[in-house]
Amino acid sequence: MKTLSRIQFSKLALSFSVVLIGFTILYFLTIYLATSTLAYNRLILLINIALSIVGGWLLYKSRFHVAFSFDELGFILQKGKKERIEHKWQDFSRVSLLHLGSGVFGIRLYNKQDKFVDIPVSALKLNPSEFRFEVMQLIKGK
Amino acid sequence: MTDFERCLLDIENELMTGKCAWVADFNESFRNLKIGDTSFNMVVRGNTRGKSMGLFLSRMYSYFTLPSYDVACFVSCVDSFGERALNATLREVTNYLKNNDLKWAWLVFLRKGPFSDDIRKAVENMKFQELGVALIDIESNTVTPSNSYLGRSIPKYLKLKRRP
Numbered sequence: 001m002k003t004l005s006r007i008q009f010s011k012l013a014l015s016f017s018v019v020l021i022g023f024t025i026l027y028f029l030t031i032y033l034a035t036s037t038l039a040y041n042r043l044i045l046l047i048n049i050a051l052s053i054v055g056g057w058l059l060y061k062s063r064f065h066v067a068f069s070f071d072e073l074g075f076i077l078q079k080g081k082k083e084r085i086e087h088k089w090q091d092f093s094r095v096s097l098l099h100l101g102s103g104v105f106g107i108r109l110y111n112k113q114d115k116f117v118d119i120p121v122s123a124l125k126l127n128p129s130e131f132r133f134e135v136m137q138l139i140k141g142k
Numbered sequence: 143m144t145d146f147e148r149c150l151l152d153i154e155n156e157l158m159t160g161k162c163a164w165v166a167d168f169n170e171s172f173r174n175l176k177i178g179d180t181s182f183n184m185v186v187r188g189n190t191r192g193k194s195m196g197l198f199l200s201r202m203y204s205y206f207t208l209p210s211y212d213v214a215c216f217v218s219c220v221d222s223f224g225e226r227a228l229n230a231t232l233r234e235v236t237n238y239l240k241n242n243d244l245k246w247a248w249l250v251f252l253r254k255g256p257f258s259d260d261i262r263k264a265v266e267n268m269k270f271q272e273l274g275v276a277l278i279d280i281e282s283n284t285v286t287p288s289n290s291y292l293g294r295s296i297p298k299y300l301k302l303k304r305r306p
Binding site for chain 1: 172
């Protein structure tokens with residue numbers, strides 16, 4: 001099985017920022033409750049940044065990281081740690097190229113009941129149009 | 143890659159990420175879609191409101207000012223093409239509009255070489271309000287639109303790249 005997995009730097013930056021803001025708020029709350037002041041120094045900032053790098057990476061891996069494995073028979077799409085989708089290409093009958101805005105593309109696979117599964121091709125840094133044709137061939141079973 | 147495939151990609155890019163964003167947010171593209179008895183090389187669906195990626199105010203503005211109409215663009219690559227085939231395709235597209243609650247659609251025929259005078263005259267005299275039709279000769283990049291607001295807007299927004 002071929003596996004594709006790319007780091008999405010925008011999502012990683014988002015995770016880092018969220019954790020940094022969280023740690024900063026937590027620090028100020030704690031220090032204010034303990035000393036009734038809002039003291040802050042460079043060391044605290046460096047510790048917060050170091051913790052946010054680790055926390056941001058863990059948050060990114062658990063929520064946003066996308067890994068996609070596929071072969072001629074089917075595919076496995078793993079989004080974060082919780083969401084795992086596994087299907088055979090034969091489960092689907094139609095493919096569409098989806099523009100999600102701001103140059104972000106996805107591939108939508110429809111089954112016969114018109115239910116669909118989206119593959120986030122932009123997150124995998126694939127050429128959306130070329131990958132769409134590849135998926136169309138895989139669905140046809142050729 | 144054939145000339146037709148190149149043109150389809152040009153049109154798809156123009157619809158999804160190009161100038162056509164001013165008309166509607168064309169966000170989903172199907173290839174080789176069969177509708178009724180007619181097979182289209184490409185069908186791109188969209189909505190006139192779309193989804194604003196801006197901040198809160200621009201989202202509010204688009205929500206309250208833009209109508210939310212589902213629309214589509216049908217593209218068919220043809221070799222030999224008669225009035226009977228044109229009418230059958232028009233019928234399929236009109237039925238599709240009704241069945242899927244689409245407000246309007248563009249229908250584009252691509253051909254390598256000029257279309258016959260009969261077909262060109264038939265298209266030029268069309269006055270469908272909810273359907274804009276255009277014939278595009280991909281060799282000379284000549285566009286023959288139908289005589290309606292939607293038809294006349296096709297050459298304005300769907301431009302094929304000139305190739306040597």
